[in-house]
Amino acid sequence: MKWIAENLRKVREKRPLVQNITNFVVMNTTANALLAIGASPVMAHAKEELEDMLRIANALVVNIGTLDEWWISSMEKAVKIASELKKPIVLDPVGAGATKLRTQTALKLLEAGEIAILRGNFGEIKALLGEHGKTRGVDSAGYDKEEALNLALTAAKEFNTTVAVTGPIDYISNGKKVFVVENGHPMLGKVTGTGCIVTALMGAFVAIDEPLRASTSALAVFGIVAEKAYEEAPYPGSFHVKLYDWLYRVDEALIEEKVKVREIEP
Amino acid sequence: MKWIAENLRKVREKRPLVQNITNFVVMNTTANALLAIGASPVMAHAKEELEDMLRIANALVVNIGTLDEWWISSMEKAVKIASELKKPIVLDPVGAGATKLRTQTALKLLEAGEIAILRGNFGEIKALLGEHGKTRGVDSAGYDKEEALNLALTAAKEFNTTVAVTGPIDYISNGKKVFVVENGHPMLGKVTGTGCIVTALMGAFVAIDEPLRASTSALAVFGIVAEKAYEEAPYPGSFHVKLYDWLYRVDEALIEEKVKVREIEP
Amino acid sequence: MKWIAENLRKVREKRPLVQNITNFVVMNTTANALLAIGASPVMAHAKEELEDMLRIANALVVNIGTLDEWWISSMEKAVKIASELKKPIVLDPVGAGATKLRTQTALKLLEAGEIAILRGNFGEIKALLGEHGKTRGVDSAGYDKEEALNLALTAAKEFNTTVAVTGPIDYISNGKKVFVVENGHPMLGKVTGTGCIVTALMGAFVAIDEPLRASTSALAVFGIVAEKAYEEAPYPGSFHVKLYDWLYRVDEALIEEKVKVREIEP
Numbered sequence: 001m002k003w004i005a006e007n008l009r010k011v012r013e014k015r016p017l018v019q020n021i022t023n024f025v026v027m028n029t030t031a032n033a034l035l036a037i038g039a040s041p042v043m044a045h046a047k048e049e050l051e052d053m054l055r056i057a058n059a060l061v062v063n064i065g066t067l068d069e070w071w072i073s074s075m076e077k078a079v080k081i082a083s084e085l086k087k088p089i090v091l092d093p094v095g096a097g098a099t100k101l102r103t104q105t106a107l108k109l110l111e112a113g114e115i116a117i118l119r120g121n122f123g124e125i126k127a128l129l130g131e132h133g134k135t136r137g138v139d140s141a142g143y144d145k146e147e148a149l150n151l152a153l154t155a156a157k158e159f160n161t162t163v164a165v166t167g168p169i170d171y172i173s174n175g176k177k178v179f180v181v182e183n184g185h186p187m188l189g190k191v192t193g194t195g196c197i198v199t200a201l202m203g204a205f206v207a208i209d210e211p212l213r214a215s216t217s218a219l220a221v222f223g224i225v226a227e228k229a230y231e232e233a234p235y236p237g238s239f240h241v242k243l244y245d246w247l248y249r250v251d252e253a254l255i256e257e258k259v260k261v262r263e264i265e266p
Numbered sequence: 267m268k269w270i271a272e273n274l275r276k277v278r279e280k281r282p283l284v285q286n287i288t289n290f291v292v293m294n295t296t297a298n299a300l301l302a303i304g305a306s307p308v309m310a311h312a313k314e315e316l317e318d319m320l321r322i323a324n325a326l327v328v329n330i331g332t333l334d335e336w337w338i339s340s341m342e343k344a345v346k347i348a349s350e351l352k353k354p355i356v357l358d359p360v361g362a363g364a365t366k367l368r369t370q371t372a373l374k375l376l377e378a379g380e381i382a383i384l385r386g387n388f389g390e391i392k393a394l395l396g397e398h399g400k401t402r403g404v405d406s407a408g409y410d411k412e413e414a415l416n417l418a419l420t421a422a423k424e425f426n427t428t429v430a431v432t433g434p435i436d437y438i439s440n441g442k443k444v445f446v447v448e449n450g451h452p453m454l455g456k457v458t459g460t461g462c463i464v465t466a467l468m469g470a471f472v473a474i475d476e477p478l479r480a481s482t483s484a485l486a487v488f489g490i491v492a493e494k495a496y497e498e499a500p501y502p503g504s505f506h507v508k509l510y511d512w513l514y515r516v517d518e519a520l521i522e523e524k525v526k527v528r529e530i531e532p
Numbered sequence: 533m534k535w536i537a538e539n540l541r542k543v544r545e546k547r548p549l550v551q552n553i554t555n556f557v558v559m560n561t562t563a564n565a566l567l568a569i570g571a572s573p574v575m576a577h578a579k580e581e582l583e584d585m586l587r588i589a590n591a592l593v594v595n596i597g598t599l600d601e602w603w604i605s606s607m608e609k610a611v612k613i614a615s616e617l618k619k620p621i622v623l624d625p626v627g628a629g630a631t632k633l634r635t636q637t638a639l640k641l642l643e644a645g646e647i648a649i650l651r652g653n654f655g656e657i658k659a660l661l662g663e664h665g666k667t668r669g670v671d672s673a674g675y676d677k678e679e680a681l682n683l684a685l686t687a688a689k690e691f692n693t694t695v696a697v698t699g700p701i702d703y704i705s706n707g708k709k710v711f712v713v714e715n716g717h718p719m720l721g722k723v724t725g726t727g728c729i730v731t732a733l734m735g736a737f738v739a740i741d742e743p744l745r746a747s748t749s750a751l752a753v754f755g756i757v758a759e760k761a762y763e764e765a766p767y768p769g770s771f772h773v774k775l776y777d778w779l780y781r782v783d784e785a786l787i788e789e790k791v792k793v794r795e796i797e798p
Contacts, residue, residue, distance in 0.1 A: 025293045025309050027557045027598075031724035036768045041724065042627070043557050046600040049631035056630065066293075068312040068336070070600070099310065099318035190514065192297035192307065236302045237510030244769025248722065291559045291575050332559075334578040334602070365576065365584035456780065458563035458573065502568045503776025 001261050005252040007209050007217040012038035016058035016207030019082075020200060021045050021075050023065025023094065026193030030061075030200035036247035037221075039204035045074045054081050058207035061200050064105050065094035072105050076112045083113030088206040090117045090215075092199040097127025110159050116211040118155065119164040119199045122148055125155050143167040153178065153266050162211035164202075166195065170219045172212060173266065179216040182260035183223025190236040197243070198222050216261060224258045225250050267527050271518040273475050273483040278304035282324035282473030285348075286466060287311050287341050289331025289360065292459030296327075296466035302513035303487075305470035311340045320347050324473035327466050330371050331360035338371050342378045349379030354472040356383045356481075358465040363393025376425050382477040384421065385430040385465045388414055391421050409433040419444065419532055428477035430468070432461065436485045438478060439532065445482040448526040449489025456502040463509070464488050482527060490524045491516050533793050537784040539741050539749040544570035548590035548739030551614075552732060553577050553607050555597025555626065558725035562593075562732035568779035569753075571736035577606045586613050590739035593732050596637050597626035604637050608644045615645030620738040622649045622747075624731040629659025642691050648743040650687065651696040651731045654680055657687050675699040685710065685798055694743035696734070698727065702751045704744060705798065711748040714792035715755025722768040729775070730754050748793060756790045757782050 017040045022030055027043055034041035044053045054060060060082040062075050082089050093106030106128055110118070120128070122143040129151070149171045155163040156175035164172040170181040188194040198218055205214035228250070229242035283306045288296055293309055300307035310319045320326060326348040328341050348355050359372030372394055376384070386394070388409040395417070415437045421429040422441035430438040436447040454460040464484055471480035494516070495508035549572045554562055559575055566573035576585045586592060592614040594607050614621050625638030638660055642650070652660070654675040661683070681703045687695040688707035696704040702713040720726040730750055737746035760782070761774035 023309070024290055024556055025297050028294060028560060028724060031557050032768070032772070035722050035724055042630070043555070043598055044627070044631065045598065046633055048601075049599070049633035052631035052633070066309055066311065067315070068340075069314075074600075095308070095310070098308070098322065099315035101312055101315035101318070190301050192294060192301055235511035236298070236514050237507040240298070240510070241507055241769040241773055244772070245767035248768050289575070290556055291563050294560060332575055332577065333581070334606075335580075361574070361576070364574070364588065365581035367578055367581035367584070456567050458560060458567055501777035502564070502780050503773040506564070506776070507773055 001259055003213055004217045004220050004259060005255045007205055008221055010208040011204050014208055015040050016204050017042060017056060018059050018061055018200065018203040019044060019053050019057035020061045021078055022061065022063035022196065025065060026196040029193040030196050032244055033197040033247055034200055034204060036244040037201060037204060045071065047074055047077050050078050051081050054085055054087055057087060059203040060087055060089045061203035062089065062109060063092040063094055063196055063199055064102055065196065067101060067105060075109060079109050079113035088116040089113060090119065090199055090202045090206060091115045092196060093120050093124050093128060096120065096124040103127050115161045116206050117162045117164065117202050117215045118159060119166060119202060119215065121195065122151065122165060122167050125151050125163060125165050129155055129158060145169060149178065162215055164215045164219065166198065172216050174212045177212060178264050178266045180262050180264055181216060181219040181223060183220050183227060183258065185226040185230045187230050187236060187239050188226050191240045220259050220261050221250055224255060227258060267525055269479055270483045270486050270525060271521045273471055274487055276474040277470050280474055281306050282470050283308060283322060284325050284327055284466065284469040285310060285319050285323035286327045287344055288327065288329035288462065291331060292462040295459040296462050298510055299463040299513055300466055300470060302510040303467060303470060311337065313340055313343050316344050317347050320351055320353055323353060325469040326353055326355045327469035328355065328375060329358040329360055329462055329465055330368060331462065333367060333371060341375060345375055345379035354382040355379060356385065356465055356468045356472060357381045358462060359386045359390050359394060362386065362390040369393050381427045382472050383428045383430065383468050383481045384425060385432060385468060385481065387461065388417065388431060388433050391417050391429065391431050395421055395424060411435060415444065428481055430481045430485065432464065438482050440478045443478060444530050444532045446528050446530055447482060447485040447489060449486050449493060449524065451492040451496045453496050453502060453505050454492050457506045486525050486527050487516055490521060493524060533791055535745055536749045536752050536791060537787045539737055540753055542740040543736050546740055547572050548736050549574060549588060550591050550593060550732065550735040551576060551585050551589035552593045553610055554593065554595035554728065557597060558728040561725040562728050564776055565729040565779055566732055566736060568776040569733060569736060577603065579606055579609050582610050583613050586617055586619055589619060591735040592619055592621045593735035594621065594641060595624040595626055595728055595731055596634060597728065599633060599637060607641060611641050611645035620648040621645060622651065622731055622734045622738060623647045624728060625652045625656050625660060628652065628656040635659050647693045648738050649694045649696065649734050649747045650691060651698060651734060651747065653727065654683065654697060654699050657683050657695060657697050661687055661690060677701060694747055696747045696751060698730065704748050706744045709744060710796050710798045712794050712796055713748060713751040713755060715752050715759060715790065717758040717762045719762050719768060719771050720758050723772045752791050752793050753782055756787060759790060
């Protein structure tokens with residue numbers, strides 16, 4: 001898995017400009033995460049400036065964590081423009097399954113253009129596949145290891161994209177191959193926006209590699225970052241701060257020492 | 267006051283889902299505070315999804331810290347739906363008295379449904395009672411100990427709800443009983459959104475206890491948290507971080523050691 | 533440069549109320565920075581309450597970091613009202629040059645009223661002067677020391693205001709005089725909203741001194757704060773936290789020891 005460290009090096013060299021249309025809760029969080037890892041974030045949602053911004057951006061991240069009709073139409077327009085401009089798009093269907101609006105908006109965005117990576121938790125991806133959403137608010141619930149693998153594969157084929165089903169163990173599939181990531185730490189569940197951070201980081205990685213390896217790299221790197229942050233700070237406020245420190249500090253040697261990624265037969 | 271530690275235990279056991287319609291400044295802050303104490307936050311404001319979300323939520327928190335006509339109508343709708351669904355509602359009238367829009371919006375929300383807890387500072391609650399608002403922006407000003415007690419009692423009767431007037435000493439009343447909380451620390455005034463954190467925590471507590479004890483529990487627990495945070499970090503940035511650490515760490519023993527809550531004759 | 537420490541003392545004595553219409557990414561960041569230095573922030577953007585809020589405010593800060601038509605009209609109205617009320621206005625044209633919408637909005641706001649201070653990075657101010665924007669997203673790019681000085685002078689004359697062109701070295705001019713600030717630290721570039729913090733601090737200082745000295749004071753004080761923060765915490769998450777600590781701790785003695793401000797011939 002040499003390509004994970006390699007991808008991190010490329011992100012820091014290229015400093016991809018990642019355009020984000022994301023939720024109010026995590027705008028600061030994800031901007032700081034992108035800066036800390038060495039990418040360059042921008043947040044713009046006005047329809048009038050989407051094309052200008054996407055022309056200079058290297059990737060688009062769309063996160064539906066806080067929605068209303070205005071933002072939905074902005075997200076749709078951004079997905080269309082980015083698809084035309086061949087900029088890779090990452091979609092985070094936050095809360096799909098919790099409300100019909102979220103499920104439908106995520107499905108609409110999957111239709112609106114070329115989504116490179118879809119990242120969600122177990123309940124969210126399940127809801128998008130039309131099964132009864134076990135989502136409880138925006139938390140992961142009802143996670144099942146065996147089923148998560150299946151979910152990633154099925155969703156990847158159904159939506160013709162790369163799907164990352166994240167949870168205690170992450171499964172990433174493009175419908176043909178499957179990667180499994182076992183890095184991470186439960187304390188991530190005690191800080192808001194850590195799922196959104198991973199999605200944003202995928203935006204940085206997909207600017208320099210293909211979707212399956214890009215999303216796996218983001219999950220592995222952030223998982224390792226979380227492990228180191230917890231070693232230094234086992235409480236959520238300090239842990240949160242250390243996440244940015246370690247996004248900045250993580251390097252090839254640390255990845256080599258800590259990485260728990262494997263490919264499995266689908 | 268055994269019920270304070272008891273209530274904290276219940277919050278952590280039940281992990282209530284608290285639906286927040288709050289201001290842009292503190293969305294991240296209050297979501298992290300709710301996670302740290304062991305509750306589960308969700309932020310949703312689209313009118314189309316309010317009912318779906320409130321059906322699975324255990325409480326609603328409405329905070330008017332940043333307003334516009336769109337958000338006001340969303341808040342009104344949420345208060346109506348939550349009332350019909352018998353979900354307890356906490357209202358934070360941020361900045362009432364500073365502008366007519368804020369005073370009127372808070373009064374409108376008090377009319378729109380069944381508010382379980384109204385939490386504000388001295389100037390805000392005073393403004394809602396029609397007296398000249400001494401509010402200066404969103405800060406507390408003109409606080410007076412004797413008057414604060416009276417204010418809590420009068421407002422509780424006037425609005426037929428539980429009112430928490432917070433400041434150097436907090437007075438909480440349901441119009442019949444009065445609790446006084448003397449926990450807390452002045453450094454809270456140097457971090458934005460600490461009042462909003464208490465309001466959000468009341469949302470978690472009111473999901474598992476009646477309004478008077480719920481709001482008193484939130485104030486006592488967060489006051490103790492602030493005292494511990496200050497012991498470790500006497501400057502605002504680090505203090506802010508430690509608030510989340512201590513929301514996670516606070517336990518029965520610490521509450522027993524530190525709590526300064528008493529009931530007084532109204 | 534005795535007036536820098538003097539200005540800090542005045543901010544803490546007067547605690548100016550700074551009304552902010554700013555972007556979603558940094559609302560929490562700038563509110564906390566203003567509180568930490570001793571000022572009092574308020575965030576209000578509803579057109580119906582702008583006049584009420586500006587009447588009690590001591591300065592207005594407008595930051596175009598996240599835009600849409602609704603917010604643009606609110607910013608315009610705020611600039612007009614503040615001008616009529618003779619409240620000093622600070623404008624941060626975030627991302628001017630990156631999109632036409634941002635360049636045009638900044639120019640429109642410069643026309644809409646009396647702007648006391650315009651603070652931007654090299655590419656942003658250049659774009660406002662009609663030259664090809666070298667802005668890359670919202671980062672500074674294409675910075676050139678000689679040219680930065682010229683840019684500050686030219687823009688100050690062109691827009692008839694005080695202009696601060698910030699970067700590795702900051703140049704501040706009112707068209708007649710020029711100050712140079714060499715305080716600061718490159719780690720500021722790894723935390724989102726640090727430029728927006730300086731703009732917000734200028735709002736506090738311009739409430740107690742004239743624009744040229746006010747903006748220079750803000751840049752010097754925050755530069756020193758960044759240097760101290762970096763001494764204690766050389767990684768972005770912890771560094772960010774220490775910024776608020778040092779905004780609170782910075783005092784006359786520290787300013788005297790560290791300040792690198794000089795006046796140069798234009």
